[in-house]
Amino acid sequence: xxxxxxYNQLYKKSSEAILASNYNLDTQINNTSDSRFGITLLIxxxxxxxxxxxxxxxxxxxxxxxxxxxxxxxxxxTVMSIISCYEGFRLDQIASNDYIETICRxxxxxxxxxxxxxxxxxxTSALMxxxxxxxxxLDNLRNKxxxxxxxxxLQQSIDSRYTISTAHTTVVRFQEKxxxxxxxxxxxxKFRDFDxxxxxxxxxxxxxxxxxxxxxxxxxxxxxxx
Numbered sequence: 001x002x003x004x005x006x007y008n009q010l011y012k013k014s015s016e017a018i019l020a021s022n023y024n025l026d027t028q029i030n031n032t033s034d035s036r037f038g039i040t041l042l043i044x045x046x047x048x049x050x051x052x053x054x055x056x057x058x059x060x061x062x063x064x065x066x067x068x069x070x071x072x073x074x075x076x077x078t079v080m081s082i083i084s085c086y087e088g089f090r091l092d093q094i095a096s097n098d099y100i101e102t103i104c105r106x107x108x109x110x111x112x113x114x115x116x117x118x119x120x121x122x123x124t125s126a127l128m129x130x131x132x133x134x135x136x137x138l139d140n141l142r143n144k145x146x147x148x149x150x151x152x153x154l155q156q157s158i159d160s161r162y163t164i165s166t167a168h169t170t171v172v173r174f175q176e177k178x179x180x181x182x183x184x185x186x187x188x189x190k191f192r193d194f195d196x197x198x199x200x201x202x203x204x205x206x207x208x209x210x211x212x213x214x215x216x217x218x219x220x221x222x223x224x225x226x
Contacts, residue, residue, distance in 0.1 A: 006166065018124065038082075041206050044077075081164065099222075117196035
């Protein structure tokens with residue numbers, strides 16, 4: 001996949017929809033009875049990267065503070081959604097060690113992963129920072145995970161919602177009517193090509209998480225040093 005082209009098309013289509021007030025609100029963010037949980041292998045950006053992301057978020061908050069802004073602790077890149085969040089999933093339904101062992105086997109001979117964050121894109125319900133792996137290492141890892149999990153009798157839903165191929169991180173979700181869609185997208189346009197920086201991935205986390213990857217409901221099942 002050409003990530004630049006993918007992000008560009010997503011931004012064009014979504015920004016036009018947002019400006020026409022054809023955006024979608026996430027009505028579940030403040031639902032305390034939301035029981036959608038799953039298991040995810042993820043990457044946490046470096047502190048320097050997150051500090052640069054905060055520049056974007058602070059400008060957005062000046063325009064519309066009513067939206068849901070991801071705190072530093074929750075910002076992440078999804079490597080693989082191993083069990084996509086669904087209602088009623090509990091950790092006691094699986095043997096987490098089997099998942100950890102499968103991930104360890106997938107990491108054998110893995111090359112260094114480096115990700116460059118540059119620019120922002122959008123969906124009709126969120127704003128994201130664009131991530132670009134500098135080589136094929138992340139794709140190779142994802143393919144190994146697909147192969148290894150496919151051959152095991154473990155609960156998983158890899159690629160069931162969509163085949164993951166990007167390295168973006170979602171930083172804003174729309175939870176209230178936008179106060180001024182035009183001003184919001186002006187800020188997005190200002191950061192459209194902003195260089196948030198590049199970092200080497202030092203470790204991966206396997207987590208039990210809710211739909212929004214909130215720290216208070218997340219449990220780390222395993223950490224993998226690269």
